[in-house]
Amino acid sequence: MQTADLDTDLSLFKYDNLSQLPPAYRNLDAEDRERRIEAALAELGDDVVILGHNYQRREIVEHADFIGDSYQLSKEAAESDAEYVIFGGVTFMAESADIITDDDQQVILPSMEASCPMAGMAEALQVDSVWAKLTAATEETVIPICYMNSYADLKAFCAEHGGLVCTSSNAADAFEWAFERGDKVLFLPDKHLGTNTAHDLGLEDDTLVWDPWADDTDPKEIRENDVILWEGYCQVHERFRADHVEAVREDHPEANVIVHPECRREVVEAADRVGSTADITRAVENADPGETWAIGTEIHLANHLDRWHPDVEVLPLCGDACMDCNAMRQIDPNYLLWVLEELVEGHEQNVISVDPAAADRAETALDRMLEL
Ligand code: 13P
Ligand code: SF4
Numbered sequence: 001m002q003t004a005d006l007d008t009d010l011s012l013f014k015y016d017n018l019s020q021l022p023p024a025y026r027n028l029d030a031e032d033r034e035r036r037i038e039a040a041l042a043e044l045g046d047d048v049v050i051l052g053h054n055y056q057r058r059e060i061v062e063h064a065d066f067i068g069d070s071y072q073l074s075k076e077a078a079e080s081d082a083e084y085v086i087f088g089g090v091t092f093m094a095e096s097a098d099i100i101t102d103d104d105q106q107v108i109l110p111s112m113e114a115s116c117p118m119a120g121m122a123e124a125l126q127v128d129s130v131w132a133k134l135t136a137a138t139e140e141t142v143i144p145i146c147y148m149n150s151y152a153d154l155k156a157f158c159a160e161h162g163g164l165v166c167t168s169s170n171a172a173d174a175f176e177w178a179f180e181r182g183d184k185v186l187f188l189p190d191k192h193l194g195t196n197t198a199h200d201l202g203l204e205d206d207t208l209v210w211d212p213w214a215d216d217t218d219p220k221e222i223r224e225n226d227v228i229l230w231e232g233y234c235q236v237h238e239r240f241r242a243d244h245v246e247a248v249r250e251d252h253p254e255a256n257v258i259v260h261p262e263c264r265r266e267v268v269e270a271a272d273r274v275g276s277t278a279d280i281t282r283a284v285e286n287a288d289p290g291e292t293w294a295i296g297t298e299i300h301l302a303n304h305l306d307r308w309h310p311d312v313e314v315l316p317l318c319g320d321a322c323m324d325c326n327a328m329r330q331i332d333p334n335y336l337l338w339v340l341e342e343l344v345e346g347h348e349q350n351v352i353s354v355d356p357a358a359a360d361r362a363e364t365a366l367d368r369m370l371e372l
Contacts, residue, residue, distance in 0.1 A: 015091065018112030018350045025338045033337050037063060040340035048343065049082035050336075051097070053089035054277040055298040055325050058307075059333040060088040067304075069278035070096075070148050071167040074366075077101050084108055084343060086336070087352070090116040090327045094352040095152045099359045099366060107352045108343075110335035116149055116327045121232035122189035124153035130212035131161070134228065137219035140183035142228070145174050146365070147190050149234075152354045154188070156361035164368035168261045168276040171197040173372040175227075184225075189232030196261045196268050198227045236323045237262035240296050244318040245270035248294045255315065258283050259296030267296060277301055287312045299324045 041048065041063070051073045052064030061067050066076040070093050077085050077097035085107045087094040094109040101107060127144075135142055144163035146154050155165050162181060166174035171187075175197055178185045187194035191209050198207045208225035210217055222228060240263045248255055257271040258280050268274045273283060277297060284293050289311035295302040296317035306314035316322040342349045354362065 015109075015112060015350075015352060018109070020112070021335055021338055025334045028334055028337070030333075033333055037333065037337050037340060040337065040344050043344050044084075044340065047083045048086060048340070049076075049080045049084070050086045051076055051088060053093065053328065054281060054301045054304065055328040056088040056331060057300060057329065057333070058304070060331055060336060061304060063336065064088055069167070069169070069276045069281075071169060071276070072278055073097070074100060074148075077107070080105075084348075086110065086339060088331050088336075090114045090119070091352070092116055092119045092149055092151055095354050095362075096148065096155075096366065098352050098354050099152060099363050106348055108339050108348065108350050109331075109352050110339045110350060111330040111332070112350060114327050114330040116234075116325075118189055118232055118234045119149050119151055122146070122154060122230050123151060124157045126212075127154060127157055127188065127230075131157075133212065134186065134210070134222065137222040138184065140223075141181075142184045142186050143178035143182035144186045144188070145171075145178055146188055147171075147193060150189060152362040153358045155365040156358040159361045159365035159368070163365065164372075165362075165365045166369055166372075168193060169279065170369065170372055171261070172200050174369065175201055175203075177368070177372060179226075184228060186228045186230070188230030190234065190262055191229040191231060192233055192237065192264055193261050194227065194229035195265050196263075196274065198229075199265065199268075203227050234262045236298050236325050237296075238264065239321070239323055240264065240267045240317055242266040242270045244296070244321075245294075248315060248317060252292050252294065252313075252315065255292040255294045255313075256283070256287075257294045257296065257317065259317065263296055271296060281305065284309050284312055284314060298322075298328070300328070 050064045052061040052067045074096045078100040085097055087109050094107050098107040144158045144161050146158045146165055148167045198204050206225050207227040208221050209229045211231040245257050258273040259267055259271040261274050284305045292313040294315045294317045299322040302316040339349050
C-alpha cells in the first residue's frame with residue numbers, strides 16, 4: 001500500500017505557488033469594484049478574454065465574454081487569440097485551456113483555491129500506483145478514460161496507456177472508442193457518470209465500482225467486468241436523491257426534470273432528461289413560455305437560468321438544500337478585479353502553466369476526444 005508516500009506528494013491545491021488576494025482587495029464596495037473592473041477591461045481591450053463556467057457567480061458571468069460548459073469553454077479558449085485568458089472556473093479547466101492555447105497566450109485562474117475536489121480523488125500518482133494491481137488481475141487490455149474533471153497529469157497517463165478524455169456530453173462515444181481498441185475500460189474519477197454511461201450502452205451488468213485502496217476486491221471481479229469505475233464522485237451532485245424528484249413531481253406535476261449525469265443512477269432514472277450543463281441550458285432556452293423545469297445541478301446555474309428566462313418557471317431540484325460548488329465559489333469579483341488591475345500594471349498573477357511534458361501527452365488525450 002503506497003498511500004502514506006502518496007499523501008506527501010498530493011496537494012489540495014494543485015498550483016500552490018499561486019498568490020492569495022492582497023489585503024487591499026479584501027473589502028471593496030460593490031459599486032466601486034464594478035466601476036474598476038469595467039475600467040480595467042476597457043484598458044486591456046482585446047488583450048483579455050473572460051471565460052465563465054455555468055456554475056460561476058452572477059458577478060463573474062456578467063463580465064464573461066463566453067459562458068458555457070467545460071467542453072465549450074475549452075473550445076473557446078482554443079479559438080481565442082487574446083493574450084490573456086481569464087478562466088472563471090476551476091483548476092482542471094484552466095489547465096485544459098493552457099494545454100490547447102498557443103504558447104504565447106497565458107491562462108489566469110484568479111483564485112488558487114478553485115480546485116474541484118472530485119479531480120483530486122484520482123490523481124495520476126495514485127492511479128499510476130494501482131494500475132499494475134489492476135492490469136495484473138486480467139490478461140485483457142484495459143483502456144483508461146478520464147473525465148475532463150481531472151488534472152493534466154492524469155490525462156497524460158490516459159494518453160500513455162492508449163486512452164482518452166471525455167466530458168459529460170461525449171462519455172458514451174469515448175466508451176465505444178475504447179471498446180474498439182481494448183476489452184475493458186477503466187473510467188475515472190466519477191463513478192456516477194461512469195455508471196450512467198454504462199447503462200446507456202447496456203453494460204450495467206458488466207460494471208464494477210473499484211476502490212483500489214480497499215484490499216477486498218477479488219481479482220475475479222475485475223476479470224468478470226468490462227467497465228471498472230474509480231471510487232470518485234462529486235459532492236454537489238451526490239446530494240440529489242430520487243425523493244427530490246418525487247417531491248417536485250408532487251408539487252409541480254407539469255414540471256420537466258433535467259439532471260446532470262454526475263447524479264446517482266436512481267436520480268437519473270427518476271428524471272425526464274439528463275445532460276451536461278450546456279444541455280441543461282439549451283433545454284431551458286428552448287422551453288415554451290409557461291413551462292416548468294426542475295434543475296438537478298449546481299445552484300448557480302439554476303439561478304442564472306431563472307434570471308435569463310423569466311417566461312419559464314425554473315426550480316432548483318432540491319429547493320434550498322441545493323448546493324453551490326465550493327470550488328467554483330472561490331472565484332469572486334475581488335479576485336477578478338485584482339488580476340485585471342495587475343495586468344493593467346503589466347503584472348501577470350496566478351498563471352496556470354502545465355508542465356510541458358505532461359501537457360504534450362495530455363493534449364494527445366484531449367485531441368482523441370475532439371476527434372470522436
Ligand atoms: P460540465 O462539463 O457539464 O460543464 O460539468 C462540469 C462540472 O464540473 C460538473 O460538475
Ligand atoms: Fe467539481 Fe462537483 Fe464542483 Fe463540478 S460541481 S467543479 S465536479 S466539485
